Amino acid sequence: MAKDFTVPPVVFPSGGNPTTGGANIQQRRVPTAPFQPSRPSNSGIPFMSFDIGSAAATAPSGTIYGGPIGGASANFDEEEPLLDELGIHPDQIWKKIRSILNPYRVNFVVHKDSDLSGPILLYMSFCLFQLLAGKLQFGVILGWIVVSSIFLYVVFNMLAGRTGNLDLHTCTSVVGYCMLPVVILSALSLFMPHGGIVKFVIAAVFVLWATRASTALIVSLADGGDEHRGLIAYACFLIYTLFSLLVIF
Structure with a gap:
């Protein structure tokens, strides 16, 4: 003889049953990251809404490419020869x-x-x-x-x-x-x-x-x-x- 178990009903916060297919079902929204830019309607590639050419033109070339490389080469030229550093x-x-x-x-x-x-x-x-x-x-x-x-x-x-x-x-x-x-x-x-x-x-x-x-x-x-x-x-x-x-x- 099978024993019956009493199962309490499941109550959803939305107030409806997802299996009923009523109008109270709310669709879940996928959250976006705070650093993710908004996708414009005229761009089909995500994260490519800005203009690369304008950004490269506005950025100073010395701070990106000329500064560290030029400074490193200048410091390297001022270094003493290896034999002089060893005392030879x-x-x-x-x-x-x-x-x-x-x-x-x-x-x-x-x-x-x-x-x-x-x-x-x-x-x-x-x-x-x-x-x-x-x-x-x-x-x-x-x-x-x-x-x-x-x-x-x-x-x-x-x-x-x-x-x-x-x-x-x-x-x-x-x-x-x-x-x-x-x-x-x-x-x-x-x-x-x-x-x-x-x-x-x-x-x-x-x-x-x-x-x-x-x-x-x-x-x-x-x-x-x-x-x-x-x-x-x-x-x-x-x-x-x-x-x-x-x-x-």
Whole structure:
């Protein structure tokens, strides 16, 4: 036996039944967005009721196209070159390297502004020539460079005392630029026979070249080293002898 359920009648706010089809049925209006323009009767495409040509003519061209692009190009032209922003000056590096070529007339004026760009270039060249000779010594050379700079810095300041004004940055720059004779020696060793007294004599000449150049630079750039020139030269001689041993053996 089926059970009957009592369903309450549905009352619409309009006061009528939608299924009856009476005149009280109200059609729902689709709301329009507040930013949506009204559609004119003479335009068949929505949102195209305005005149593009007149809008482009009335708008100032500098604010749309000329302003940002022109300003960006002007700012880009005023930017410094990338090498100058990194502190790398090729012309100064070349002047400092060229001053080392003559050990009797070292121009210490160009070495007053110490930098590490030139020494890094010479260190990488030395490592490259050693690699071409079949010697993988990147870590050894880097370690000896750091130890040599600290060693020469400590020795000079101990000798000069309170009058010494040699900082570690200047000392590293001088030791690096005076590596030029050792770099040339490593390049020449690729064409020289292994062993023999000739290679030792050539290495001794290049070591004396580097020693004289570094001693002259340190004494000229720092105060209090004139009376200790011999001891400073001995310390520089030990440093570049170690690097020349890497080339010979």
